[in-house]
Amino acid sequence: MAPLNDEQLHQIRDERKEQIIEAALKVFSRRGIAGTKMSMIAAEAGISHGLLYHYFKSKDELFITLVQRAMIGAHDAMKSIHGLQGSPLDKIKCLTKDILDESGRPYFMLIYQARTSEGVPEKAKELIAQYSLKSFVDELLPVFQEGQQTGDIAAGDPVELISAYLSVLSSLMILNAQDEENYRIPSGDILMRMVTGP
Amino acid sequence: MAPLNDEQLHQIRDERKEQIIEAALKVFSRRGIAGTKMSMIAAEAGISHGLLYHYFKSKDELFITLVQRAMIGAHDAMKSIHGLQGSPLDKIKCLTKDILDESGRPYFMLIYQARTSEGVPEKAKELIAQYSLKSFVDELLPVFQEGQQTGDIAAGDPVELISAYLSVLSSLMILNAQDEENYRIPSGDILMRMVTGP
Amino acid sequence: MAPLNDEQLHQIRDERKEQIIEAALKVFSRRGIAGTKMSMIAAEAGISHGLLYHYFKSKDELFITLVQRAMIGAHDAMKSIHGLQGSPLDKIKCLTKDILDESGRPYFMLIYQARTSEGVPEKAKELIAQYSLKSFVDELLPVFQEGQQTGDIAAGDPVELISAYLSVLSSLMILNAQDEENYRIPSGDILMRMVTGP
Amino acid sequence: MAPLNDEQLHQIRDERKEQIIEAALKVFSRRGIAGTKMSMIAAEAGISHGLLYHYFKSKDELFITLVQRAMIGAHDAMKSIHGLQGSPLDKIKCLTKDILDESGRPYFMLIYQARTSEGVPEKAKELIAQYSLKSFVDELLPVFQEGQQTGDIAAGDPVELISAYLSVLSSLMILNAQDEENYRIPSGDILMRMVTGP
DNA sequence: GATGAATGAGGTTTCATTCAT
DNA sequence: AATGAATGAAACCTCATTCAT
Numbered sequence A, B, C, D: 001m002a003p004l005n006d007e008q009l010h011q012i013r014d015e016r017k018e019q020i021i022e023a024a025l026k027v028f029s030r031r032g033i034a035g036t037k038m039s040m041i042a043a044e045a046g047i048s049h050g051l052l053y054h055y056f057k058s059k060d061e062l063f064i065t066l067v068q069r070a071m072i073g074a075h076d077a078m079k080s081i082h083g084l085q086g087s088p089l090d091k092i093k094c095l096t097k098d099i100l101d102e103s104g105r106p107y108f109m110l111i112y113q114a115r116t117s118e119g120v121p122e123k124a125k126e127l128i129a130q131y132s133l134k135s136f137v138d139e140l141l142p143v144f145q146e147g148q149q150t151g152d153i154a155a156g157d158p159v160e161l162i163s164a165y166l167s168v169l170s171s172l173m174i175l176n177a178q179d180e181e182n183y184r185i186p187s188g189d190i191l192m193r194m195v196t197g198p
Numbered sequence E: 001g002a003t004g005a006a007t008g009a010g011g012t013t014t015c016a017t018t019c020a021t
Numbered sequence F: 001a002a003t004g005a006a007t008g009a010a011a012c013c014t015c016a017t018t019c020a021t
Helices: A006-035 A038-045 A049-055 A059-083 A088-101 A105-116 A122-130 A133-150 A158-178 A188-196 B006-035 B038-045 B049-055 B059-083 B088-101 B105-116 B122-130 B133-150 B158-178 B188-196 C006-035 C038-045 C049-055 C059-083 C088-101 C105-116 C122-130 C133-150 C158-178 C188-196 D006-035 D038-045 D049-055 D059-083 D088-101 D105-116 D122-130 D133-150 D158-178 D188-196
Strands: none
Touching (some): A006 A038, A006 A059, A038 A049, A059 A088, A059 A105, A059 A122, A088 A133, A088 A158, A088 A188, A105 A122, A105 A158, A133 A158, A158 B158, B006 B038, B006 B105, B038 B049, B059 B122, B059 B133, B088 B188, B105 B122, B133 B158, C006 C105, C006 D006, C038 C049, C059 C088, C059 C105, C088 C133, C088 C158, C088 C188, C105 C122, C105 C158, C158 C188, C158 D158, D006 D038, D006 D049, D006 D059, D038 D049, D059 D088, D059 D105, D059 D122, D059 D133, D088 D158, D105 D158
């Protein structure tokens, strides 16, 4: 019998890889790189640990792959603001809601873990530095500036305002990820107040 | 040489213990419990790793001790608001500044680590649950309510407002701890806007 | 397409087997049994590692097959002396040259590896023991004895002389196999001097 | 009770290190680097495998340490010829005997293993290249040249002669190391005949 | 016959913890 | 009280082998 053809193999590879990435994201984001054992990821993905190494050379490489995805995803999320409808403030509200709602929370956690801990692969740190806050600020800057002209957005240095907005947003993602009992997402209104000003 | 008397021995013991706790806090808060090796703590404290075990039965016990201190310290910080001068808003501003300035940041990090990770000793989780957000909210509640009466503080459910305030505050502590390049503490004004409202 | 007939299939099978054996010899002889991975052999043979197991039950079996070939080949080389032309000394010179020139060097290496290492399959050790030095000595004995009678070959116990001759010959094969920079084949003359004597 | 003083600790360290090196030499030289498991060395040394890593960072490092020793030892052996008594030929005979007798055989095996196999740490290969055959030849050259002047040593290119002598000597060390049944050390006389010529 | 995905035993290495001194 | 040698459980990773296609 003929072996599987290229397309089938490719598909299997992609599926497995996706399956592993999903499992790894779940575990890494909750336990950090040091607290995550490869066996946990294998169990979560429902495969043998040996197979992990068929797809990723090492724990570090797997972690780096996730960080890369996360950074690209975050960047895409910021870019999505340009496709939104309505006034600048509407766009910002909508983006805020999307991010807080979004299933991307584990990715935020992951980045947090990567940024926090000192036992993280150098490559991951580089990736994070490369997609720095600045690149996100740049994406949002036109919308905030427009909002300031219409008076919907609080006056003042827009870069500082966006930095603050993103900081708090990140923080909330992180806090909510863990523990829904002790911390609550501040209602959108309260958060928006930061942006709109008095 | 005359042997040290009991009191002197006790003092040495306490000093050593303090020295270890300080070192452990530094390392645990930056690397999490899984990412921290006992040898790192020993090196940071400038002692042999063997000696750690004269003062703490295990890594877990040491971690728990730190969590306990952190929770008590945080609680004390909240209580300190009652001793502050001025209007309710002044008090909140002052507390905010104190916390963001404070050297207690590693403790915040530690609590975050303990809350986040699933590889944390059960006892530590219990401690954190015990000093829950609720106990902090209770401490601040009278001040916020007074502020709402004078109109300095935004109207609405004060518990929700305080929760939001504390969430963001915690988050900012955490973010700032790691990486002062990419995230900036939102200037006090912007943060306060959350609280004062339009 | 008409299916291949039995003979053709058999031929393909034999060719593949030969291809694998050749590749395995190359790798085993250079890296030893423990240092050789099945994937190396597969890569060298240009086939998938899965296919190896259609032709050889296990790594050990493959190794044993090679050892068997090597032993038979070495024995044949010794026997070839009887077909050579000229005086006994001519024959020995010619055999020496043939062996040192010969492409059979990897087989010598392999035998060396098998003899050396303690992690070798028992069966391989038995094979080597079976075709012991003695059987080679026996093959050469008549030629050396004849040489001693004509005075071309140094006097003394011919068995000891042949043993010495074979020892050095083997050793040189091995040394030369690896590293042509640091060791040189002693010129035939020098080697022959061992045999001819003063 | 006071901890051990520096001298005692140093002594323990040295003893253990020696003990490990001795065990490692025994196993590496017989099985090669790939065929040797750290657990084998630990067992041979009568210690836990964990302790191996207290003294050597890795299997490779341990192997490299041994190669270094071997190369230095071999070089020293060659140098020792200058301290010997008698005519040049006496010196060479004595050196030959010393080397063949010597307990340094495992080191020869080790170098052989290191030179042979392709799975050897780069650093080990460099060490071997550095102490190449040439450096040994240089050491023996004056003695051989003197011998040629007195007529005790065969005429001809002395470098070639020494290379041949060393090649055969090495080969014999290797062969004898493994298998005393099948190969015999050619008696000193036969070997010497190579050097003295007809 | 042929492929490569999949498994798991086993090897290397790390590190919390114990213990003799 | 203090040190660092020593242990061993457990983590990471490799690779011989099996198996579905």
